[in-house]
Amino acid sequence: MLFSSIPFLYYFLPAVLLCYFAAPKKLKNGVLFAFSLIFYAWGEPVYVFLMAASITFAWGFALLMEKAKTQKARKIFMIISVVISFSFLAYFKYADFFISNFNAATGLSVPLLKIALPVGISFYTFQIASYTIDVYRGDTKANKNILDFGTYVVLFPQLIAGPIVRYVDIAEMLKSRTHTFEKVAYGVQRFCLGLGKKVLFANAFGELCSIFRESSEQTVLFYWIYAAAFMLQIYFDFSGYSDMAIGLGSIFGFKFLENFDFPYVSKSITEFWRRWHMSLGSWFRDYVYIPLGGNRVSKPRFLFNIFVVWFLTGFWHGADWQFIVWGLFYGTLLVIEKMWLKKYLDKAPAFLCHVYVLFFTAIGFVIFNSVNIGGAFADLGAMFGFAGLPLFGEETLYYLRSYALMFIAGALLATPVIKNLLKKVNATKTGGKIIAFAKPLGFAAVIIMVTGYLADGSFNPFLYFRF
Amino acid sequence: MKKKTEYIYTVIVAAVLIFGLSFWAVLKPADDFSESERRPLEKLPELSVKTLLNGDFMENFEDYTNDQFPMRDTFRSVKALAQYYLFGLKDNNGLYYADGQIAMLDFPLDEESLDYAKERFDYLYETYMKNKVNKVVFSMVPDKGFYLGEENGYPVMDYAAMEEYFEENLDFAEYVSITDLLDKDDYYAADTHWQQQSITAPAEKILGALGARPFDDLSEETATENFHGVYYGQSALPLAPEKITYLRNEELDSMTVMNYETGKTGGIYDFGKLEGKDPYEFYLSGSVSILEVSNPNAEGDRHLIIFRDSFGSSIAPLLMRDYAKITLIDTRYIIPATIGNYVDFEGADVLMIYSSLVLNDSYLFKK
Numbered sequence: 001m002l003f004s005s006i007p008f009l010y011y012f013l014p015a016v017l018l019c020y021f022a023a024p025k026k027l028k029n030g031v032l033f034a035f036s037l038i039f040y041a042w043g044e045p046v047y048v049f050l051m052a053a054s055i056t057f058a059w060g061f062a063l064l065m066e067k068a069k070t071q072k073a074r075k076i077f078m079i080i081s082v083v084i085s086f087s088f089l090a091y092f093k094y095a096d097f098f099i100s101n102f103n104a105a106t107g108l109s110v111p112l113l114k115i116a117l118p119v120g121i122s123f124y125t126f127q128i129a130s131y132t133i134d135v136y137r138g139d140t141k142a143n144k145n146i147l148d149f150g151t152y153v154v155l156f157p158q159l160i161a162g163p164i165v166r167y168v169d170i171a172e173m174l175k176s177r178t179h180t181f182e183k184v185a186y187g188v189q190r191f192c193l194g195l196g197k198k199v200l201f202a203n204a205f206g207e208l209c210s211i212f213r214e215s216s217e218q219t220v221l222f223y224w225i226y227a228a229a230f231m232l233q234i235y236f237d238f239s240g241y242s243d244m245a246i247g248l249g250s251i252f253g254f255k256f257l258e259n260f261d262f263p264y265v266s267k268s269i270t271e272f273w274r275r276w277h278m279s280l281g282s283w284f285r286d287y288v289y290i291p292l293g294g295n296r297v298s299k300p301r302f303l304f305n306i307f308v309v310w311f312l313t314g315f316w317h318g319a320d321w322q323f324i325v326w327g328l329f330y331g332t333l334l335v336i337e338k339m340w341l342k343k344y345l346d347k348a349p350a351f352l353c354h355v356y357v358l359f360f361t362a363i364g365f366v367i368f369n370s371v372n373i374g375g376a377f378a379d380l381g382a383m384f385g386f387a388g389l390p391l392f393g394e395e396t397l398y399y400l401r402s403y404a405l406m407f408i409a410g411a412l413l414a415t416p417v418i419k420n421l422l423k424k425v426n427a428t429k430t431g432g433k434i435i436a437f438a439k440p441l442g443f444a445a446v447i448i449m450v451t452g453y454l455a456d457g458s459f460n461p462f463l464y465f466r467f
Numbered sequence: 468m469k470k471k472t473e474y475i476y477t478v479i480v481a482a483v484l485i486f487g488l489s490f491w492a493v494l495k496p497a498d499d500f501s502e503s504e505r506r507p508l509e510k511l512p513e514l515s516v517k518t519l520l521n522g523d524f525m526e527n528f529e530d531y532t533n534d535q536f537p538m539r540d541t542f543r544s545v546k547a548l549a550q551y552y553l554f555g556l557k558d559n560n561g562l563y564y565a566d567g568q569i570a571m572l573d574f575p576l577d578e579e580s581l582d583y584a585k586e587r588f589d590y591l592y593e594t595y596m597k598n599k600v601n602k603v604v605f606s607m608v609p610d611k612g613f614y615l616g617e618e619n620g621y622p623v624m625d626y627a628a629m630e631e632y633f634e635e636n637l638d639f640a641e642y643v644s645i646t647d648l649l650d651k652d653d654y655y656a657a658d659t660h661w662q663q664q665s666i667t668a669p670a671e672k673i674l675g676a677l678g679a680r681p682f683d684d685l686s687e688e689t690a691t692e693n694f695h696g697v698y699y700g701q702s703a704l705p706l707a708p709e710k711i712t713y714l715r716n717e718e719l720d721s722m723t724v725m726n727y728e729t730g731k732t733g734g735i736y737d738f739g740k741l742e743g744k745d746p747y748e749f750y751l752s753g754s755v756s757i758l759e760v761s762n763p764n765a766e767g768d769r770h771l772i773i774f775r776d777s778f779g780s781s782i783a784p785l786l787m788r789d790y791a792k793i794t795l796i797d798t799r800y801i802i803p804a805t806i807g808n809y810v811d812f813e814g815a816d817v818l819m820i821y822s823s824l825v826l827n828d829s830y831l832f833k834k
Binding site: 001005006007009010011013014042043045046181182184185186188189192200204216217394395398401402403404405406409426432433435436437439440441443444447448449451452453454455456457 | 475
């Protein structure tokens, strides 16, 4: 079920809110668990059983780890648990990738499995793995209550599209959390913000990307418009979903960590990845990069560590070569920055640094959103004039004019400019009074407009569902 | 204190909207039909173990909740207005609003579609008309986007190329261009079609090519003042209803129309259709595969066969003066190979008249 849908907003959400706040404290996790299962089953009725199996294995092995008398036994239980979790992911997400590459390499024709990808499996597998490893490391205690642990895994606000919430960060909240009016109000505001980002902006830019793909007019300028539109689509799509998750979490008394921090204002690719999908970056840092030795190793080993992490980051996003190339592309840029470019970027004018980041981010996302690796190179070639395309055409200019205001508004919203401006206005006496009334009205307007877009049955895909 | 006020109002407005609309949506009886969109609305899907496990229930439930949402047309209007006036987008769902008119973005020219249409027209000529008919005239009705688009900054299909294509490639027909005789105001503001009272000049030009005379005593009558065209629903813009005007005289009143699909006989103007899903079907009952009109007042026994789409329905009455029999054929609804079972082409005049919208998407023509 999509957050940005009529069934969620006007059927599921009111029902879960009523039941949750009517339930006594000790039943609240049960309510969340039950509704989260319904939420998941809505899109994946059969895969609920897969998720139940994942939860049971991880919960059981964590308890076994804690009861184990030797470190070796703990390690064995940890490995078994992690291997089981990742086996599910490998089977459902990556099996066909390996089979098709095996076929291509050997000339054989092993039939593909063609299994539907369970929604959110990449997210919840990483959450389960972090729990298992944290219990093994002694960073947290195993949860004896399977309902509480299950609630952590299936918690619907972040179940299918993150942020990747670590068990240690919400372990205490699972046992006991406070519900305040402020938390609810903040959650409502954050949810509305995310809803607006997703439905009003991400979908509009997504529609432009679709128009580009279906258009018979291919021009160099149209390729660049597409690249810019996709950059904004994926940002508003994913950060919007994270906002909604954080907002819903707050309404239910949780505090999820931030996942985005205006990444397009970064002055380096290193900074970009500290601001983009932060929960995934920190997961790889803590569970892959640092265990491999991080940067406190020889230079060749350091390079190896970087490329392993970025290979896996790319591969996590999708079982296809363009995702791997996308990951390695960023790995290469990060190595170049760390070993050579950083000192120049530190001294360069901010404007140039922004142009540098936006340029390479655009290239990266064109690779990311291509149909395959061949398509990625074809798209990049067309962007740089190697496809012999005209510079622009009538249709290109029409869509540029049509989306001009959306691009300006999208670019502004993707930076902290408006947020900072509101903060300044709010700091003044009159401004603060105005905002106290204007903000709720603004959120009401967002709900009404979003409902209009959803009732119209508009274009409403969600990019990160495929992960 | 300011923050607390802000929070209180935020929660109140969000709760009122979400819970209010939620209760309304749950309690509201389901509607059967959307007048504005001219389509049936989804019903509550069947709930069973099978539909739950295969996901059909969930998928259909989403369609159902979208279709049956309270004040859905109002919300769709909110979206349309936001698209145009808040986000500055120049079209909504492929429709644009300019100079008080709604038109569809229809570009570029689909050459494969033109080839397909030509192949279908060639088939009709070779099968039924060659060495049989008196004369064949072909005409294309430009979409109103031709008149509206360019001056308002919208991409416009290459209509000149389309006209040139049919002029050069249909060797058996005389091409009659009516493009210069029309203007954007000759079309309904919120519908794709032209208005009958505005197309007497194109009718006269076509009749000139056929060697026939126009009526010279037609008077204007109002059929309805509550016409919402097809673009009204699709665009979701809150536009005023329009007037459907028709042209009549005693000769037209005396003509009878035989509908080959229903076997029923009626008049040129079908007043019953004014209350239906598409009031434009008032003209010759709309989309029907074969209609035969008898004109008891015609001098002689000339026969006019019109291959047409819905634009042909409103111009056809203006062409009937000199013809004792007029047959209207819509090859989107009949297999061409069967037409000979119903229509005799011997000695007839033939008019092929299609809108550019249909010619640019001609795959609806049956094989």
